[in-house]
Amino acid sequence: MMFSAFCPTHDATVLMTKRNAIGFENTDHGTVIHWRCNCGHEGTLDRNGSHAEPTRVMHSV
Known part of the structure:
Protein backbone atom coordinates (compact mmCIF):
# COMPACT_ATOMS: atom_id res chain seq x y z
CA MET A 1 0.00 0.00 0.00
CA MET A 2 1.26 3.46 -0.91
CA PHE A 3 -0.43 6.82 -0.58
CA SER A 4 0.56 10.46 -0.56
CA ALA A 5 -0.37 13.18 1.90
CA PHE A 6 0.58 16.83 2.35
CA CYS A 7 2.96 17.32 5.27
CA PRO A 8 3.26 20.91 6.53
CA THR A 9 6.64 20.17 8.11
CA HIS A 10 8.02 19.25 4.68
CA ASP A 11 5.77 21.82 2.96
CA ALA A 12 5.23 19.18 0.28
CA THR A 13 3.24 16.11 -0.62
CA VAL A 14 5.07 13.06 0.75
CA LEU A 15 4.82 9.49 -0.54
CA MET A 16 3.99 7.15 2.35
CA THR A 17 3.72 3.39 2.80
CA ARG A 36 2.23 9.74 10.65
CA CYS A 37 4.95 11.15 8.40
CA ASN A 38 8.56 10.08 8.91
CA CYS A 39 9.18 13.51 10.44
CA GLY A 40 6.49 12.83 13.07
CA HIS A 41 3.67 15.04 11.77
CA GLU A 42 0.25 13.35 11.91
CA GLY A 43 -2.93 13.75 9.95
CA THR A 44 -5.74 12.00 8.14
CA LEU A 45 -6.49 11.08 4.55
CA ASP A 46 -10.08 10.70 3.40
CA ARG A 47 -11.95 10.93 0.12
CA ASN A 48 -11.64 14.73 0.26
CA GLY A 49 -7.84 14.62 0.52
CA SER A 50 -5.16 14.96 3.16
CA HIS A 51 -5.72 16.87 6.39
CA ALA A 52 -2.65 17.47 8.53
CA GLU A 53 -3.04 18.22 12.20
CA PRO A 54 -1.81 21.80 12.70
CA THR A 55 0.37 21.18 15.77
CA ARG A 56 0.39 17.44 16.25
CA VAL A 57 3.98 16.39 15.75
CA MET A 58 5.20 13.34 17.64
CA HIS A 59 8.93 13.42 18.38
CA SER A 60 10.73 10.15 18.90
CA VAL A 61 13.35 9.93 21.60
Whole structure:
Protein backbone atom coordinates (compact mmCIF):
# COMPACT_ATOMS: atom_id res chain seq x y z
CA MET A 1 0.00 0.00 0.00
CA MET A 2 1.26 3.46 -0.91
CA PHE A 3 -0.43 6.82 -0.58
CA SER A 4 0.56 10.46 -0.56
CA ALA A 5 -0.37 13.18 1.90
CA PHE A 6 0.58 16.83 2.35
CA CYS A 7 2.96 17.32 5.27
CA PRO A 8 3.26 20.91 6.53
CA THR A 9 6.64 20.17 8.11
CA HIS A 10 8.02 19.25 4.68
CA ASP A 11 5.77 21.82 2.96
CA ALA A 12 5.23 19.18 0.28
CA THR A 13 3.24 16.11 -0.62
CA VAL A 14 5.07 13.06 0.75
CA LEU A 15 4.82 9.49 -0.54
CA MET A 16 3.99 7.15 2.35
CA THR A 17 3.72 3.39 2.80
CA LYS A 18 1.73 1.12 5.11
CA ARG A 19 4.32 1.83 7.82
CA ASN A 20 3.06 5.42 7.93
CA ALA A 21 -0.55 4.31 8.44
CA ILE A 22 -1.25 4.37 12.18
CA GLY A 23 -4.96 3.64 11.93
CA PHE A 24 -7.98 3.09 9.73
CA GLU A 25 -11.55 4.11 10.34
CA ASN A 26 -14.74 3.37 8.43
CA THR A 27 -17.17 6.27 8.61
CA ASP A 28 -20.50 7.09 7.00
CA HIS A 29 -18.52 9.17 4.49
CA GLY A 30 -15.95 6.48 3.61
CA THR A 31 -12.65 5.14 4.85
CA VAL A 32 -10.21 7.41 6.72
CA ILE A 33 -6.49 6.65 7.04
CA HIS A 34 -4.70 8.12 10.05
CA TRP A 35 -1.07 8.71 9.09
CA ARG A 36 2.23 9.74 10.65
CA CYS A 37 4.95 11.15 8.40
CA ASN A 38 8.56 10.08 8.91
CA CYS A 39 9.18 13.51 10.44
CA GLY A 40 6.49 12.83 13.07
CA HIS A 41 3.67 15.04 11.77
CA GLU A 42 0.25 13.35 11.91
CA GLY A 43 -2.93 13.75 9.95
CA THR A 44 -5.74 12.00 8.14
CA LEU A 45 -6.49 11.08 4.55
CA ASP A 46 -10.08 10.70 3.40
CA ARG A 47 -11.95 10.93 0.12
CA ASN A 48 -11.64 14.73 0.26
CA GLY A 49 -7.84 14.62 0.52
CA SER A 50 -5.16 14.96 3.16
CA HIS A 51 -5.72 16.87 6.39
CA ALA A 52 -2.65 17.47 8.53
CA GLU A 53 -3.04 18.22 12.20
CA PRO A 54 -1.81 21.80 12.70
CA THR A 55 0.37 21.18 15.77
CA ARG A 56 0.39 17.44 16.25
CA VAL A 57 3.98 16.39 15.75
CA MET A 58 5.20 13.34 17.64
CA HIS A 59 8.93 13.42 18.38
CA SER A 60 10.73 10.15 18.90
CA VAL A 61 13.35 9.93 21.60
